[in-house]
Amino acid sequence: MHSRTMDFWLPNGQEGVMSLLRTLLLDVVPTIQQTAALALGRLANYNDDLAEAVVKCDILPQLVYSLAEQNRFYKKAAAFVLRAVGKHSPQLAQAIVDCGALDTLVICLEDFDPGVKEAAAWALRYIARHNAELSQAVVDAGAVPLLVFCIQEPEIALKRIAASALSDIAKHSPELAQTVVDAGAVAYLAQMLLNPDAKLKHQILSALSQVSKHSVDLAEMVVEAEIFPVVLTCLKDKDEYVKKNASTLIREIAKHTPELSQLVVNTGGVAAVIDCIGSCKGNTRLPGIMMLGYVAAHSENLAMAVIISKGVPQLSVCLSEEPEDHIKAAAAWALGQIGRHTPEHARAVAVTNTLPVLLSLYMSTESSEDLQVKSKKAIKSILQKCTYLPALEPFLYDAPPNILKHVVGQFSKVLPHDSKARRLFVTSGGLKKIQEIKAEPGSLLQEYINSINNCYPEEIVRYYSPGYSDTLLQRVDSYQPLNN
Numbered sequence: 001m002h003s004r005t006m007d008f009w010l011p012n013g014q015e016g017v018m019s020l021l022r023t024l025l026l027d028v029v030p031t032i033q034q035t036a037a038l039a040l041g042r043l044a045n046y047n048d049d050l051a052e053a054v055v056k057c058d059i060l061p062q063l064v065y066s067l068a069e070q071n072r073f074y075k076k077a078a079a080f081v082l083r084a085v086g087k088h089s090p091q092l093a094q095a096i097v098d099c100g101a102l103d104t105l106v107i108c109l110e111d112f113d114p115g116v117k118e119a120a121a122w123a124l125r126y127i128a129r130h131n132a133e134l135s136q137a138v139v140d141a142g143a144v145p146l147l148v149f150c151i152q153e154p155e156i157a158l159k160r161i162a163a164s165a166l167s168d169i170a171k172h173s174p175e176l177a178q179t180v181v182d183a184g185a186v187a188y189l190a191q192m193l194l195n196p197d198a199k200l201k202h203q204i205l206s207a208l209s210q211v212s213k214h215s216v217d218l219a220e221m222v223v224e225a226e227i228f229p230v231v232l233t234c235l236k237d238k239d240e241y242v243k244k245n246a247s248t249l250i251r252e253i254a255k256h257t258p259e260l261s262q263l264v265v266n267t268g269g270v271a272a273v274i275d276c277i278g279s280c281k282g283n284t285r286l287p288g289i290m291m292l293g294y295v296a297a298h299s300e301n302l303a304m305a306v307i308i309s310k311g312v313p314q315l316s317v318c319l320s321e322e323p324e325d326h327i328k329a330a331a332a333w334a335l336g337q338i339g340r341h342t343p344e345h346a347r348a349v350a351v352t353n354t355l356p357v358l359l360s361l362y363m364s365t366e367s368s369e370d371l372q373v374k375s376k377k378a379i380k381s382i383l384q385k386c387t388y389l390p391a392l393e394p395f396l397y398d399a400p401p402n403i404l405k406h407v408v409g410q411f412s413k414v415l416p417h418d419s420k421a422r423r424l425f426v427t428s429g430g431l432k433k434i435q436e437i438k439a440e441p442g443s444l445l446q447e448y449i450n451s452i453n454n455c456y457p458e459e460i461v462r463y464y465s466p467g468y469s470d471t472l473l474q475r476v477d478s479y480q481p482l483n484n
Helices: 003-009 013-025 030-046 048-056 060-069 072-086 090-098 101-108 114-128 132-140 143-151 156-170 174-182 185-194 198-212 216-224 230-234 240-254 258-266 269-278 286-298 300-308 311-321 325-339 343-350 354-363 369-383 389-398 401-417 419-427 430-436 444-453 458-464 468-478
Strands: none
Touching: 030 072, 060 072, 060 101, 072 090, 072 101, 072 114, 090 101, 090 114, 090 132, 101 114, 101 143, 114 132, 114 143, 114 156, 132 143, 132 156, 132 174, 143 156, 143 185, 156 174, 156 185, 156 198, 174 185, 174 198, 174 216, 185 198, 185 216, 185 230, 198 216, 198 230, 198 240, 216 240, 216 258, 230 240, 240 258, 240 269, 240 286, 258 269, 258 286, 258 300, 269 286, 269 300, 269 311, 286 300, 286 311, 286 325, 300 311, 300 325, 300 343, 311 325, 311 354, 325 343, 325 354, 325 369, 343 354, 343 369, 343 389, 354 369, 354 389, 369 401, 389 401, 389 419, 389 430, 401 419, 401 430, 401 444, 419 430, 430 444, 430 458, 458 468
């Protein structure tokens, strides 16, 4: 219900409604109390102005007091109000903490009724998710061990919200994530990865990701709970959120060290993520794309594992197909991490015709700044290793000066040692193009050009230099034929 509508039917406006409902909370008839609490919850849920009105009207202390005393129906309604108020902002969540609600909500996690536990877990989750301080307050109230008990309960809805609350607690800092680990949550979460319920799976994967992301030690604890190869089955799930969160979990593990990345490779994780990227679109692809970049960044061998698993063509597809710049930027970054190691790695990227796409994204005025930066970095890191000349040659014609320098540099490295390439460079027009480049005397670019020219006889270089045909014509004009 909109507040303006409410002003219409109650002359006192928000304050009038709240004070009326506060009176009804104290009614002797339990159903009236419950209905009043439910109405407050729905109003507070609607927007932050109405939630603030609940706080200002001093309704929270009454709810907290009744939460401990009343029946299960009232407890659920009261917990719903606390959740509805706390979700909007850290300030409103802090108001709930300040009125002593946490201890009572934690007691509700032990209630015999699963619905009361669920309502309390929702309220605690919405408080914890805002920041580390509020999350710490939830931990200090003793919520974590009881949330771990809740994920072991038979009710799916209770398992879901308990896993979600643990995820929101763990996300803020390594210390809070360690609290979740110390309560034994990881083993129970890992065991539930085979549960058929998609919503539960994506909450579990999220919680394990939030633990893994902070440090090597925490990631290793998650791995030790034997999530591989079970987590790879989640990459094939019909549910997009399950796929995305499974990719995110693998990314958060692989990013830390070469050893953890190698473990992912050994369990078939890289190939499974590449298949997953191929089977979905948009933001669902993003964590998988980044995971391939992290794996490839660690070492030559790990980058080669991505190449062998056919990761480069899949990333190239994302670079060309995806409409969103931030996804293209991630694909550009990942391709740069793969191609930057050795000439073999660079060639694997270059043969997929990725370099011209990266160049056009870098040059395009429609590309975001981040996409331009990442495309440029990727081009430079791949070019500096690339000795596959057919992929380099188009850049002689299209590249701006800051990239052209790297292209010419690569030709100057390869041509002195490859006679076939030298001949091809002449017949393809490459040598002619080199003579047309204007370089500052003494610059690095001029040095590269000199190195290339030194690979050829002087008359060949002269022949392809600009203005040479005019010189020849002048010689024709001034040539006196011999009289017979």
